[in-house]
Amino acid sequence: MQPAVKLELSEKARAAATRTAPHVTIRGLSKKFSDATIYDNFDFDIPRGKLMSVFGPNGCGKSTLINMIAGLFPADSGEILFDGQPLNKIKFGYVFQNYREAVFPWLSAFDNIAYPLKVMGVPKKDRVVKVEKIVASLNVKIDLKLYPYQMSGGQQQLVSIMRALVVDPEILFLDEPFSALDYEMTLFMREQLQRVFQETHTTTVLVSHDLEEAVYLSDRILLLSRHPARAVEFVHYDAPRPRTDKTMTESDFIQTKAHCLEIFQREVRKG
Amino acid sequence: MNWKRLEILLPFVGVIVLLVVWSFTVWLRIVDPVLLPSPLSTFKALWAGMFHGKLGIDFLKTVERTIYSTFFAAIIAIPLGILLGSSEKLYRSVEFLIDFFRSTPASAMFPLFLVLFGVGDRTKISVAAFGAALVILFNVAYGVMNARKTRILAAKVMGASRTRVLWDVMLMESMPATFVGLRNGVSLALVIVVVAEMFIGSVDGLGQRVFEAQQMFEMPDMYAAIFAAGALGYGLNLLFLSIERRFVHWAGK
């Protein structure tokens, strides 16, 4: 009798441990481009189920970091583990900054969103169901028969975000996803992202050049130094969701933002 | 009066001016009428030749040779271009050869191909195919090489294999350039075919028709054959353009 109870306990403990264990572990990561060392023996843990922003000086290696994690190009050395495993068969969602060059102009919006499912070998009928589901959940009102070049910038980026989400990714990367959009669209897209995160709690890594946006959306903010990049600080911001315009007027928000800005400016001045 | 509506007639202005100048030149006898027949007798010769005479057959013969050359050029050059374009190192290592032969006038190759294939259709078609293939090859390879890096990365991060990236992304990316290559290729093939028909012992084709009419001093027939060749070139270009518009609707947008 007793061993069974023990087993149950340890299973619970294991579940709790998995819940709180880092999702991605980065150890000893190094990366050089011809003339510059971007990362030199870099260690970092990406927490599970959190929305994390990466913020740092221009050219410090933010894109390089998420590209290496997503396996777009290899690191020179070091290891990147997912749940402690080196396996790379993980489902990523990736949203590029330059949506114009990331969506496929020869496919309709619908086929763009369905493309990753096609790559995974999902039958056509299920693809249609999945695409319709994601479109409905984001409350998107776009004619999906249109081609990207017939759509506005915001609509194209929305298509590429849905394309990233349609596979139910384990980790979602967004590289300055809103920086090419106008302000109104940016505000709308932030809310969409917040809603998606609140519903799915997918581990999310957002590269942002807008500190206000980074704090507003994030549970954690990783502040990087100039390259070779170090993690200068890992700021926690735990305001409840959904966050609204009012959140930005609260002292907790203002203090967090001011703190990040101070560190950022100190790092920039060092350069 | 709505002037905007009349603007669609603008392309005809040049044609009408040409016909008027031509008629006056003939009427005032500025040029020997034997060398320059009137527009009317030229078009009579064109009509009669196309629908009741040998010119129609020659026209079809030239169309056939041009289509064959372009077809053979395309089936060789498109796969080869994709292969070369997918590896920049591979392309760089043969770039000089492609550029060199692309710059060599195809007419300079006639004697060589004559030795290889003898006097016949095979020589004409293969020289024209050779010229067109290099143009297509060059365009396809560049189209594949210039595929947007971000799109390739996007496909990669979605888990697409190398062959899938090649088929789904690089091939589609190269489509606009491929069509530019095909359009230039068919124009070049027509030029080479017509020249070959003139000088490589031919019994038919528009080139041979122009040449023979000139030898026999049948000026209306000669001008008629020239116009037929012009219409053919223009028509082929138009045909390829309309296929291109339909097929690579996203190009340049």
Ligand SMILES: Nc1ncnc2c1ncn2[C@@H]1O[C@H](COP(=O)(O)OP(=O)(O)O)[C@@H](O)[C@H]1O
């Ligand atoms: N493919 C590359 N080749 C050479 N240098 C690169 C390459 N990609 C990025 N870099 C350099 O590495 C540094 C970090 O780039 P990146 O990660 O894009 O910066 P950011 O933090 O702005 O996203 C920059 O100085 C950039 O110039």
Ligand SMILES: [Mg+2]
């Ligand atoms: Mg960047």
